[in-house]
Amino acid sequence: MATIRARLTAWYATALAATLAAFAIVLYVSRRQGSFQDLDRRVRSEADLSAAILASVYRAGGLVVALDTLRRPVLAQDVAATLEAVPDYLLVTHAQGRVLFASADARALTFAEFERLRQITTSAGADRLTQGTIHIEPNGPTLHYSVRPLPEAGPQFGALFMGADIGPALLGPEQLVATLLLALVPGLILAVLVGSLISGRALEPVDRIIGEVGDISDGRSLHRRLAVPLERDELGRLTVTLNQMMERLERSFAALRRFTAEASHELKTPLTVLRSGVERAITTPGLPRDTLEVLEEVLQEVNRMTELVDALLTLARADEGRAELHKEPVDLREIVAEAGETGELLAEQAGVTMDVGTSGAAVVVSVDRSRIRQLILNLVENAVKYTPRGGSVQVRLGQEDGRVTLTVADSGIGIAPGDLPHVFDRFWRADTARTRTGERPGTGLGLAICKWIAEAHGGTIAVTSRPGRGTTFVVSLPGPTDGRTVGPSD
Numbered sequence: 001m002a003t004i005r006a007r008l009t010a011w012y013a014t015a016l017a018a019t020l021a022a023f024a025i026v027l028y029v030s031r032r033q034g035s036f037q038d039l040d041r042r043v044r045s046e047a048d049l050s051a052a053i054l055a056s057v058y059r060a061g062g063l064v065v066a067l068d069t070l071r072r073p074v075l076a077q078d079v080a081a082t083l084e085a086v087p088d089y090l091l092v093t094h095a096q097g098r099v100l101f102a103s104a105d106a107r108a109l110t111f112a113e114f115e116r117l118r119q120i121t122t123s124a125g126a127d128r129l130t131q132g133t134i135h136i137e138p139n140g141p142t143l144h145y146s147v148r149p150l151p152e153a154g155p156q157f158g159a160l161f162m163g164a165d166i167g168p169a170l171l172g173p174e175q176l177v178a179t180l181l182l183a184l185v186p187g188l189i190l191a192v193l194v195g196s197l198i199s200g201r202a203l204e205p206v207d208r209i210i211g212e213v214g215d216i217s218d219g220r221s222l223h224r225r226l227a228v229p230l231e232r233d234e235l236g237r238l239t240v241t242l243n244q245m246m247e248r249l250e251r252s253f254a255a256l257r258r259f260t261a262e263a264s265h266e267l268k269t270p271l272t273v274l275r276s277g278v279e280r281a282i283t284t285p286g287l288p289r290d291t292l293e294v295l296e297e298v299l300q301e302v303n304r305m306t307e308l309v310d311a312l313l314t315l316a317r318a319d320e321g322r323a324e325l326h327k328e329p330v331d332l333r334e335i336v337a338e339a340g341e342t343g344e345l346l347a348e349q350a351g352v353t354m355d356v357g358t359s360g361a362a363v364v365v366s367v368d369r370s371r372i373r374q375l376i377l378n379l380v381e382n383a384v385k386y387t388p389r390g391g392s393v394q395v396r397l398g399q400e401d402g403r404v405t406l407t408v409a410d411s412g413i414g415i416a417p418g419d420l421p422h423v424f425d426r427f428w429r430a431d432t433a434r435t436r437t438g439e440r441p442g443t444g445l446g447l448a449i450c451k452w453i454a455e456a457h458g459g460t461i462a463v464t465s466r467p468g469r470g471t472t473f474v475v476s477l478p479g480p481t482d483g484r485t486v487g488p489s490d
Contacts, residue, residue: 004206005199012195013188020187024180028173035169039144040131043088047146047162050086054079054153054160065100065156073156075101089117089143091161092150097122100157113140121147121161133166141165205235209242216246223250271309275302311445315426315452325368325456332365332404333358335373336397343380343393351389358397365404365480367457375453378446379408379473386471387412402479403459409472415465423463424451450475 058064063076073094075083080101083090090103099118106117113136124130124147135142145163209226216224225246226239278299282292340356347354376395383393391411398405415423422428427444450473454461458478465471 005196005203008199008203009192009195012199013191016191017184017188020180020184024177027180028177031173031176032170035172036144036166039164039166039169040146043144043146043162043164044131046086046088046090046164047148047160050083050090050092050162051148051150051153051160053082054092054150054157058152058154064154065094073098073100088165089145089161089163091117091121093118093121093158093161095156095158097158109136109140113137116140117161117163120145121159124159124161141167144169205229209235209239213242271302271306275299275306278302308445311449314449315445325371327366327368327457329364329366330369330372332363332367332372332397332406335369336376336395336406339373339376339380340395342377343384343395346381346384347393350384350387352384352387353392354384354395355392356395359399363397363399363404363480365477367477368453371453371456375450375475376406376408378450379475382446383408383410383412383471383473386410391470399479404477404479406475406477407472409470411470414467414469414471415463416467420463420465423447424461 054064057076057079062079064079065073066076068074074080075092083092083101084104086103087105088103089106090101091099091106092101094100097118102114106114109117116136120134128149130147131145133142133144142165143163144166145161147159147161149159150157212224212226215221225243228239228243229236278295281287282295282299287295336356336358340354343356344354380393380395387393387410393408393410396405396407396409398407424447426448451461454475454477459476461473461475463471463473
């Protein structure tokens, strides 16, 4: 299951189903045992009643056993008529094993089934009580029976067999289980609905905490805190713990930003002095060639360090909300053209074709000119840097759905799909081809700054790429708000 709510609902429904199943089993076993006990008492009562009738007639001196027309012993007619009122399967045998009387149910059996009852009666013995359950083969009923001797009815009698079909005794418990099974399906559906409602209500504070923590986790809202519930239960303690964690994170982030900003600011002056000294040293006449090469390498590293410090200072101020934007209505075609000129110089040195295209109509929006120029230059420099000699870079400015779009596409080495989600992370480099020690040095902060500039202007930046086929960055900015959507070119 994807959610705790779904798992709780499933566990609740499973527990209820298991409980109902256990209840049904216990109830079935209990009712079955009770039905068999009632059946056993009934069989024994009917056997005792039949034996008492025979004994009472014998003690009264009446005729109990008579002879039929074939001179065979049978139960006297009046006694047999009395026993006909006894239900179920009744057999009374002679001391020599002959059947003296059989009830209507017993007479309805086939000869083989009837003979099986007689064998059970005669084999039980005339001196002990026998009870049990037997299925009369092949198609007879399953009987719970009792065989008892009849010494009180006279020496002519052997034993009395009294049996009852267990089918009706099983019918009640089986109908009960069937009813429970029929009620199980709607019961489970109701349990799922109720369980989902209960778990949803119980987890609603958790969803609220998740939403609030998600809003805070952007790194710029760590000053916010979760509302602590009045109930000091598990959720209350969780809220307090999360607030304490966010307080520590806020202090840590604040210290880190303060250190980054202060360190970057303090490094700017020595780097400026160092660069000035190296530049003066390079202009000194008569320097040996190897010394000049060393000074040029030092100057390159100083410039790279200055670029890194400026980027760190920019991001640190952005994190603290101190990076102000000086917006003014600007025709973006001018900024794109300026950046394109710089990009063409870089592309010419790298052997890459640069193609800059803008619309013939003015695209006037309110932006910070220097920041937008920095964004475009970063994207163009990246595109040229990662495009092999003979490749191409395209820059396009247009409007779509009321928004201004800037597209920078190259035919370079591309970015692997697994690296795309991280391209705007700070200090992140995709692979060894993009390391600072390779042929394409950089700070790893350029795209992070681009993302901040785009979002600070209320826009977005997205990237698509295929390894070996090139990369495309698309910047989307809010459209013009002063009515000058398009106009004649100046």
